[in-house]
Amino acid sequence: MLSPLKVAGKIYWLGANDRKKHLFENIWPLPNGVAYNCYLINDEKTALVDTIESGVAGDFIEKVEQLLGDRPLDYLIINHMELDHTGEVKDILKRYPNVQIIGNSKTFKVVEAYWGALANLKQVEDGDELSLGYHKLKFVMTPWVHWPETMMTYDATEQVLFSGDAFGSFGTLDGNVFDDEIDFTYYEEDMRRYFSNIVGKYANMVQKAFKKLEGVPVKSVCPVHGPVWRSNPEVVLGLYDKWSKMEAEDGVVIIYASMYGNTEQVADRIARKIAEQGVKKIRIHDVSKTHISTLINEIWRYKGVILGSCAYNSQMFPLLEQLTRELEHMGVKDRELGIFGSYSWNGGGVKNLQKFQESIGWNLVSKPAEIYGIPTEEKYAQCDELAVAMAERLK
Numbered sequence: 001m002l003s004p005l006k007v008a009g010k011i012y013w014l015g016a017n018d019r020k021k022h023l024f025e026n027i028w029p030l031p032n033g034v035a036y037n038c039y040l041i042n043d044e045k046t047a048l049v050d051t052i053e054s055g056v057a058g059d060f061i062e063k064v065e066q067l068l069g070d071r072p073l074d075y076l077i078i079n080h081m082e083l084d085h086t087g088e089v090k091d092i093l094k095r096y097p098n099v100q101i102i103g104n105s106k107t108f109k110v111v112e113a114y115w116g117a118l119a120n121l122k123q124v125e126d127g128d129e130l131s132l133g134y135h136k137l138k139f140v141m142t143p144w145v146h147w148p149e150t151m152m153t154y155d156a157t158e159q160v161l162f163s164g165d166a167f168g169s170f171g172t173l174d175g176n177v178f179d180d181e182i183d184f185t186y187y188e189e190d191m192r193r194y195f196s197n198i199v200g201k202y203a204n205m206v207q208k209a210f211k212k213l214e215g216v217p218v219k220s221v222c223p224v225h226g227p228v229w230r231s232n233p234e235v236v237l238g239l240y241d242k243w244s245k246m247e248a249e250d251g252v253v254i255i256y257a258s259m260y261g262n263t264e265q266v267a268d269r270i271a272r273k274i275a276e277q278g279v280k281k282i283r284i285h286d287v288s289k290t291h292i293s294t295l296i297n298e299i300w301r302y303k304g305v306i307l308g309s310c311a312y313n314s315q316m317f318p319l320l321e322q323l324t325r326e327l328e329h330m331g332v333k334d335r336e337l338g339i340f341g342s343y344s345w346n347g348g349g350v351k352n353l354q355k356f357q358e359s360i361g362w363n364l365v366s367k368p369a370e371i372y373g374i375p376t377e378e379k380y381a382q383c384d385e386l387a388v389a390m391a392e393r394l395k
């Protein structure tokens with residue numbers, strides 16, 4: 001028999017891993033899977049904080065029963081209504097029909113939309129408290145991290161923050177669940193990709209949540225995905241703070257769209273010229289090959305972004321257009337931008353990348369470099385100018 005996985009006090013982890021799913025939200029790749037975390041507080045009064053996605057763990061209810069024994073479940077706290085955390089609610093209600101569901105007014109609107117009018121709802125407001133005996137809970141409304149109804153639950157006794165999607169990560173928990181057990185290097189990339197793909201659009205709301213929690217001592221952070229931070233939550237809090245402020249590393253990502261190789265050659269030329277200026281962090285991606293999830297992640301990581309497109313039916317290349325639309329939608333800020341392209345008659349790539357620049361408001365490092373036909377040493381002069389200007393901005 002394995003020992004229960006204790007976070008602190010009477011709080012236990014009750015999550016499950018999903019290694020089958022290929023795409024999170026049916027769009028974002030999961031090469032390392034994903035974990036769904038929820039937590040059981042086995043106090044004088046008992047409470048389950050969120051559940052997991054339906055069908056991921058066949059033995060979820062048995063695990064709750066194992067921890068509770070023959071005691072009832074008094075409360076089910078819904079911090080976030082999204083279905084990957086409420087997949088087991090119906091089974092919980094079946095097994096514990098007297099459980100009180102805790103949420104806010106916005107939560108209950110969605111609850112009703114999915115499961116009809118339920119009895120035993122306990123509506124809480126920002127700052128409301130609930131004593132379970134040893135653990136004293138407080139509810140903190142953190143709307144739009146990342147749905148309108150999202151809230152966090154703070155346990156003042158052990159200073160544990162149940163944070164919902166905030167401070168989460170992709171990647172399964174392979175035996176090691178807690179930050180003091182894992183090798184974080186394994187998760188860092190997955191965590192940034194989770195942030196940039198899922199939470200990034202609401203970066204300003206993450207900052208608002210930070211402001212709201214200012215001065216609140218936090219010893220453990222319990223998100224609904226990824227490692228559970230019971231020893232050094234500063235690591236995850238620090239990273240989320242940096243990313244949600246859109247702070248980036250002094251490096252550059254070059255993303256190009258090319259059908260016949262001319263635009264690709266320009267990308268390589270620009271990269272080499274930047275390297276000659278002493279910049280070490282340079283990454284090049286072909287927009288047709290690298291998934292948009294990774295491209296967004298790279299743009300969130302680096303301060304310098306260079307986008308290049310061949311002209312395509314008077315537009316930029318469709319996949320690059322999709323990326324730029326997604327970036328506008330996410331509202332990524334404070335990047336240094338270089339633009340280049342290639343064309344055979346009236347252009348279209350560079351022209352539309354310029355429109356993107358105007359709309360997103362990033363700093364253009366130099367005049368766009370646009371190559372007519374095959375790139376030659378003479379035509380490369382404008383690309384070299386762009387490269388040197390970008391390197392300057394990164395120093």
Ligand SMILES: Cc1cc2nc3c(=O)[nH]c(=O)nc-3n(C[C@H](O)[C@H](O)[C@H](O)COP(=O)(O)O)c2cc1C
Pocket residue numbers: 257258259260261262263264310311312313314315342343344345346347348373
């Ligand atoms: C389907 C298609 C559409 C194109 N549309 C345009 C266009 O609207 N304007 C233009 O100047 N060139 C257009 N071109 C020409 C390419 O943009 C040009 O050959 C460019 O140099 C190709 O770059 P690449 O070698 O990186 O693919 C088009 C080419 C193709 C195959």
